[in-house]
Structures are given as structure tokens and as C-alpha cells.
Amino acid sequence: MESRVVTLIDASDIVWATATVTNEGSHFGGTVDLHEAPANLRALFDEFEECVNGQMFSFLDDIQTKIAAHGVRVQLDDGFEAAIDDLQVFPTTGDISFKLVGSPASSLRHA
Numbered sequence: 001m002e003s004r005v006v007t008l009i010d011a012s013d014i015v016w017a018t019a020t021v022t023n024e025g026s027h028f029g030g031t032v033d034l035h036e037a038p039a040n041l042r043a044l045f046d047e048f049e050e051c052v053n054g055q056m057f058s059f060l061d062d063i064q065t066k067i068a069a070h071g072v073r074v075q076l077d078d079g080f081e082a083a084i085d086d087l088q089v090f091p092t093t094g095d096i097s098f099k100l101v102g103s104p105a106s107s108l109r110h111a
Helices: 039-053 057-068
Strands: 003-009 015-023 028-033 073-075 081-090 095-100
Touching: 015 095, 039 057, 039 081, 057 081
Parallel strands: none
Antiparallel strands: 003 015, 003 073, 015 028, 028 095, 073 081, 081 095
16 A cells, blocks of 8 residues: 655635555554644544543534544645545554545545
């Protein structure tokens, strides 16, 4: 499987992270650099990770709704852009996973 470096941007076109991801069939997974992430978005990811690790799953829908409200999308260096869904970021491990919205997984390939 080939890895692809992507940029994650929000609804305001602000770059907040870069990630190296691989198509894992139903989703993309890999590692993320949160160095550029705005503090409020980083705090949501911290909260998401805390809920998952603490098995407090009843809080996840609310947190994921707040994350989705940022309108995060993926952008490739060749200009391809797609909305993403089910964004999961774990700041302490640097893990990321997401699904593309309205585009086949094969769209995220090397040009």
C-alpha cells in the first residue's frame, strides 16, 4: 500500500495539519502532525481521545459533531480536495483516520 501526504484544512481554508495516510479499504489511516492545529480544535481531539480511552462512548457523538462543525477537508498537492467524515485524531499517538465524503477511496491516489 502506498502512503500519501495530505493537508487538512478547515471551512475557513486554514491549514491545521499534515498527515501521511494509506487507503485501508473502508477508510484512510495514518499519522498526523498537529503542530499547526488551532487550540480549540486540538482541545476537541484531546477530549475525543480521552473519551475513547476512558470508554466514555456516550460523549463521543457530541464531540464528533463539534469536530465536524469545523468543516475539515483533505487536500492533496495536485489540487484534489474532498470533504471528510468520521475524522478521528489521537493527539498523544499521532494517529488519524477518516473517510472521504462523496468520492471513492481511489480518488486519494498518487497522481
